[in-house]
Amino acid sequence: MIEIGRLCLKIAGRDAGKKCVIVDVLDSTFVLIDGETRRRKCNILHVEPLKNKVELKKNASHEDVKKVFEGLGLKTRETKPKQKTEKPVKKKKVSEKKKDVKKKTGKKKETKVESTLEDKAASAKKEDKTASKKTSEQVKK
Amino acid sequence: MAEPYKRSRTLRRVKVKLASRTTVHYKQRKPKLGTCGVTGQTLKGVPRELPNEIKKLSKTERRPERPYGGVLSSKAMRSVFKEKARKE
Numbered sequence: 348m349i350e351i352g353r354l355c356l357k358i359a360g361r362d363a364g365k366k367c368v369i370v371d372v373l374d375s376t377f378v379l380i381d382g383e384t385r386r387r388k389c390n391i392l393h394v395e396p397l398k399n400k401v402e403l404k405k406n407a408s409h410e411d412v413k414k415v416f417e418g419l420g421l422k423t424r425e426t427k428p429k430q431k432t433e434k435p436v437k438k439k440k441v442s443e444k445k446k447d448v449k450k451k452t453g454k455k456k457e458t459k460v461e462s463t464l465e466d467k468a469a470s471a472k473k474e475d476k477t478a479s480k481k482t483s484e485q486v487k488k
Numbered sequence: 489m490a491e492p493y494k495r496s497r498t499l500r501r502v503k504v505k506l507a508s509r510t511t512v513h514y515k516q517r518k519p520k521l522g523t524c525g526v527t528g529q530t531l532k533g534v535p536r537e538l539p540n541e542i543k544k545l546s547k548t549e550r551r552p553e554r555p556y557g558g559v560l561s562s563k564a565m566r567s568v569f570k571e572k573a574r575k576e
Binding site: 355356357358359360361363364395396397398 | 553554570572576
C-alpha cells in the first residue's frame with residue numbers, strides 16, 4: 348500500500364485530517380509526503396493510505412503535485428516566501444530639556460574660551476605698556 | 489462565628505506567615521485536569537489553571553495545535569481519522 352503516488356490521510360500532528368500523496372519512499376519507516384499538508388518526511392504510522400492512487404514520478408516537485416491535486420478537486424498547501432526586510436536602525440531619542448542643556452553648556456564653553464583669549468591678549472598688552480614705561484623712565488633718569 | 493463561606497470547604501486554605509503571626513488566606517480551588525472524551529485519560533498540554541490565568545496565555549499555550557486538541561487524546565484522534573480514511 349505504501350508506494351509513490353498513493354493518496355493518504357494524515358492521522359497525526361497538526362496536519363491530521365488532511366490529504367496528502369506519497370512522493371518518495373525513503374526507507375522501511377519513512378516516506379516523503381506533499382499535498383494539503385506541508386511537504387515533509389513522515390512516519391508510515393502517521394499516515395493512513397486511501398484507495399486512490401495517482402501517477403507521479405519519484406521526488407515529483409510541488410508544482411506537479413499541485414496539478415494532480417487540482418485534477419482531484421483538492422487544494423495544496425501554499426507557503427508564502429518570506430519578504431526580506433531591513434533591520435530597523437534605532438535612533439537615540441534625546442529629550443528637549445537635555446537638548447537645551449547641551450546648547451547652553453556648549454555656548455558657555457565657547458564664550459569662556461573667547462574671554463580667556465581676550466583677557467590674555469589684554470594682559471599681554473598691559474605688560475608690554477608697563478615694561479615700555481619703565482624703560483623710558485630709566486632712560487630719562 | 490466565622491462567615492458562612494469560611495465554614496464550608498469550597499475555598500482552599502493557605503497558611504501565610506506574616507511578621508507577627510500566621511493567618512489563613514482563602515483561595516479559589518483549581519479546576520480538574522482535562523480528560524479525553526473517548527478514553528478518559530488526562531490530557532497533556534492543557535494547563536490546569538483558573539480561567540483568569542488561562543486568559544493570559546496565548547492560544548497555542550492553551551491546547552495542542554492539532555484537530556480535537558484539548559478535547560480528545562492523540563490516540564483517540566488517530567482512531568477517529570483512521571475510521572474516516574477506511575470509510576472513504
